[in-house]
Amino acid sequence: MNKKPLDWRCFVYRRASAALLVFIVSVVSRLAGAQDLTINQSPLVLGGGARPNVFLMIDNSESMDRSFQTDEHSVASLYWVPVSKRSDWGVGGGKPSPPGLMAGYTFNTGSCGGRRITTFVHMFDSDNRSQGGCSIERAPIAAQIDWRFYSAGQNYLYYDPNIDYEPWKDYPAASFFAARANPIAGTSGYSKLRNLSGFLYAQWQDTLGFKADENGQPTGPSSVTMGGNGVVDLWDDHILYRTDDSQIVATQILNDFDTIIAAEECVRAEILANPPYQDCFGVTSEVEIITDGARDDYGRTIEETQQNIANWYQYHRRRIYTMKSAISWFLDQSDNYQIIFDVLNTNSKRFYPAPPADASLEERVAHNSQIRKAFLTDNALVRSTPLRRSLERMGDYYLGKLGRHSSPISSACQQNFSLLFTDGRGNGKPPRSRFITDNDGDGALNRLADVARHFYVRDLSELENRVPPSSFNPNTHQHMVTFTVSFGQTGDLVDTNGDGWPNPPLAESDPWRFPDSNAIAEAMDDLWHAAYNSRGAYVSARNRRELIEGIERFMVVIGQGAGSVVPLASSSTSLREGVLLFRASFDSEAWSGELDAYELGTAGTVSATSKWRASQVLNGQNYNSGRALLTARPGINETDHVPYYNRGIALRFPENFRSPQPSELTEQAALSLVRDAPPAAGAESESERDERYAEFGKKMVDYLRGKRDEEGEEGLFRARAHLLGDIVNSKARYVDNGPNSGAVNTKTSYIEFLSTIKDREPMVYVGSNGGFLHGFSALTGRELIAYMPASLIKKVPDLASKTYSHRFYVDGSPTVVDSEIALSPGSLPQWRTVLASGLGAGGRAIFALDITKPGEFSEDAAEQTVLWEFSERDDADMGYSYSAPQIVKLESGQWAAVFGNGFASREPGAEIKGSGEAVLFILDLATGKLLRKISTEEGEADQPNGMATPVLIDTDSNGAVDTAYAGDLHGNLWKFDLSASAPSAWRIEQGSTTRPLPLFVTQDEQPISSQPTVAQHPEGLGGVMLYFGTGKYVELVDSEIDTQKTQALYGIWDKDVGESSVIAQTSLLSQDILTQEMSRLRASEGHIVRTVSNRPIDWSRHRGWRLPLLPKTIEGHANSSNFGERQISAPQLRQGRVFFSTFQPHSDSCGSVGRSFLMQLDYSNGGQPQEPTFDLNGDGEFTDEDGLVAGVAQGGGALGAAILLRSGEDLSALASGWEEGVLQTPVKSRPTLFGRQSWRQLE
Secondary structure, eight states: OOOOOOOOOOEEEOOSOTTOOOOOOOOOOOOSSSOOOOOOSSOGGGGOSSOOEEEEEEOOBGGGGOOOOBOSBOOTHHHHOOGGGHHHHTOTTOOOBOSBSEEEEOTTOSSSOSOSEEEEEESSGGGOSSSOOEEGGGSTHHHHSOGGGGBTTTSTTSOOTTSOOOOOTTOOOOOTTSEESOOSTTSGGGGOEEOOTTEEEEEEEOOEEEOOOTTSOOOSGGGEEESOOSSOOTTSEEEEEEEOSSOEEEEEEEOOHHHHHHOSOOOHHHHTSSSTTTTTTTOEEEEEEEOTTOOOTTSOOHHHHHHHHHHHHHHTSSHHHHHHHHHHHHHHTOTTSEEEEEESSOOTTTOBOOOOTTOOHHHHHHHHHHHHHHHHHOOOOBSOOOHHHHHHHHHHHHHTOBTTBOOOOOSTTOOEEEEEEESSOOOSOOOSOTTOSSTTOSSOOSOHHHHHHHHHHSOOOSSOSOOOOOSSOOOOSSOEEEEEEEESOOOSOOOSSSSSSOSSOOOTTSOOSOTTOOHHHHHHHHHHHHHHHTTOEEEEEOSHHHHHHHHHHHHHHHTOOEEOOSOOEESOSBOOTTOEEEEEEEETTTTEEEEEEEEBOTTSOBOSSOSEEHHHHHHTSOSSSSSEEEEEEEOSOOSSSOOSEEEEEESOOOSSTTSOOTTSOOHHHHHHHTTTOOOOSSOOOHHHHHHHHHHHHHHHHHHHHTOOTTBSTTSSBOOOSOSSBOOSSOOOEEEOSSOOSSSOOOOHHHHHHHHHTTTOOOEEEEEOTTSOEEEEETTTOOEEEEEOOGGGGGGTHHHHOTTOOOOOSSOSOOEEEEEEEESSTTSOEEEEEEEEEEOGGGOSEEEEEEOSOGGGOOSTTHHHHEEEEEETTTOTTOOBOOSOOEEEEBTTSOEEEEEEOBBOTTOTTOSSOOOSOOEEEEEETTTOOEEEEEEOOOOBTTBOOOBOOOEEEETTOSSSBOEEEEEBTTSEEEEEEOOSSSGGGOEESSBOSSSBOOSEEOGGGOOOOSOOEEEEOTTOOSSEEEEEEOOOOSSGGGGOSTTOOOOEEEEEEEOOSOOOSOBOGGGSEEOOEEEEEEOOSGGGTTOEEEEEOOOOOOTTTOOEEEEESOOSEETTEEOOOOTTOEEOSOOEEETTEEEEEEEEETOSTTOSSEEEEEEEEETTTSOOOSSOOBOTTOSSSOOGGGOSOSEEEETTTOOSOOEEEEETTEEEEEEEOSSSSEEEEEEOOOOOOSSOOBOBOOO
């Protein structure tokens, strides 16, 4: 057919550079049935490869039944008895009481054996279930004269009002008036009900200390010292709370230093006074009664406090209860691990082997749930702690030598971990294996450390040695890495620099013990040694919070990986000497990021080393000056939909955060930043508290800005490998002094504007999960500006936490366009360069910055630089901003930011939840004012939807957009009519205002999560063609391969004739991927290539075409698997060809991430190009030796979409490899077609 000349112009309003793709990761699936969407907060690519085996071994010895967890401490009598009279009181040599249990003075009263000093095992008589020992209820005088029994500062297992206690998962809330001694049905404790009215708990205030004797103990009243000492002392001030049926009585106990130091000793009458020590310690008290309607010091009502106490008593008061709660939590976080479970003293009923290697997500969830339920209901404890044989049993299982169980190691790259939890010293038999002796060479035989070393060194499988190494663990054969947790016990070795290991540093062969260590300390240090010998980690935990923090530390190690998943950015559309390529990447070991600038050589080759690395440059910059670090706060908040955050400010902590200036963070934001401030050492006034907050807040902001003196074990915040946070999904955007106007613009005012920026320093902008949108000099890598979105301030403290678990922050990609906007109300519009960006998985917001003159960036100019920030506070339907904002000129003459509402606006746990509908937002670019919100009314609370990035076009060539297209998660492609001047008239073109209809619906509701590409009809038949693919990649379920719907690539013809019906699936021409195989041509061997059918299209009956992403044959064999393949980015059009980058997650069990295919199709029918299109043999020519193919797998685990640069008469596809830097594939260019094929992208 002869093609007619086209005599009309159209422009596509998309991203700013013609050669650069938008990278929008496929996101959030619409699951079968009603289900909310949950954004995964860690890069899914790290779930690639074989799932790691994680073996949990839990201590079920009788000591786990205890309800005390203490450090080494001083019995109460040492505070009132001078050294000369210790024997009179039965104190003996004044040795400290050992850790674990608690010693109390009883005056030979009670029913605990008639001793004056008794070691207590339980708080309540009902605790005495498995192991004997005294309870406070059998000798109550001990707690009457020692308030520390009621303090979580002394007994880490005791009720702590700072903690919200929850029942075990799937268990009911406890009753304050009938709390069960044991929540497990069928046990004797289940029917033992306790009315907790009168429950006591104390809040410690560190006010006094003591001069210690040679044993580190107080020597009576005369040894008291002023000021806190970090020890819970008998004479410290404290608040004693009593919770009754209908009130809480809070008694502040104040002790007088002068009275104490003047006393020689306390006599019995003084000790037993009410309150105790009234005369000896000079005790005074103040009583406050909290009744109905009031809240206590922790913000709870009486009923809420009673509920919290009841939940603690029933589910958390014993060591084993705390362990059950923490392990239950871990099992809920472990869907991507192969979990194995056992207890130290085992039988066949308590061992759970790993699920099958090919188990689905649902099967793994069910497996973990089964373990959790069994562990929670297991009530048996045994009088033995066989640590060595238990660890040996774990290693034997990995070897396939544990009874009839086969080894769970199924892949050459699979990692194998053991997590050993214990509260005491091992007392079982030595290992069975004769190969376990002195395996680490420290001179001690058959220790736990030797067992760990044996299974680390030994190759556990005959599979190829492909386990990923790290700097700390270089081992590549299948081996066992051991993590150890001592619950409530510590050894003598000390970590002084926060690296997790003792100081001075020790090697495997060094003795990890002191000659005078007691048995418990030596056993705990052996646990530490075992972790080091196997390149694991060791944690000493005392309560549920510390247990979970330790487990999170292990999870970070298990999930480590490093690489790049975003497309490259380029400083030019051509492949020529001097052009810069920018590659963003991340390293999960410390969650740091990198931005490398690579320079092209004379032949268009990419340099082997980077010109600059942003992390290195940023590390050398001053945290306090030389950069503009900005954020936003509420400003002039009008009633006509101006965003809540609309005033730019410097990122500094306020001078007076209770009364901040308009140019400072608000009080609310400041309080968010001090959320994790350490508690006061003692009693403090409100002004003292605010001084403490202000000091911490300044340190927090300085840390965010790059100050590093408070990092690490001795500091307040987590250590960072680099200041630049990880860059996962944000694509870098290059901006120089050229036009970024969106279309060819010959207006005199714009030409004049370009002359004013001709000397502008070229910049690169990119978001990071360190909380900032960064602006780097493209010449040097030096950071000139960074913006922290105001909506992220509330979760910024997580970044600084030493227990940080990855979260996304600024994960969206910036859009940059020159636009004509008024800088203030009533002023004339001026040309400015505006950047707009979303947060991707980081949050529910879009922000805009004026980046016209980088040389003038400063914190003083914050208000001029920050334009606005639109978030869910402004509209509840604003979801996670995966929809990249498009900057366009409207028919009304206004410039606007246009974007979909993104995904997961109804995420579980969200404070503000939207309707669940897919929505298009149109905001005034200068002010952020909402001009129009167009809802598709598709989606609801139990089946939420969301809209992806739109594409906008100008069909009448007047320089203003009049039509928009966008897809949603339910597979709908929508067409929006924006041709009217009045925003109220903007609408969905098809259907009615009450029942809008999409232009097209994908097969099986395949989600559309990336931006379509638009072109004129190939045959000039009018209307437009829309090219897009389907897929998603954000929720954990998206990592599954076998359960995914088959996705597809589409080319849809919109005739633009005002149709009233949805384009039918049956009207599409169907193509197929016919073959996928290693290239058979000798010259191009080593490439995995695809061929595609080339069925002709009949435009009299076809409305476009569809290509399912499912090869019919692989290596000559019939295939029915789609391998979870999906499209991950917007397609690109070049001279009659449409290019798609598709992605298969974890296609190789030993691949870190997966692989990508670059598909090149005829844009008319979606079929196979009829000439060689890829230079597979690298000879610079496109001949029969390269083969006739339509797709090629990109090597090196390329994930980000390829960018296409002109290379002479042809093209070069460049992609960012996972580990291999820049991957380059020459692509054949088709001879120029007559007329225009596609809308011009924004420049």
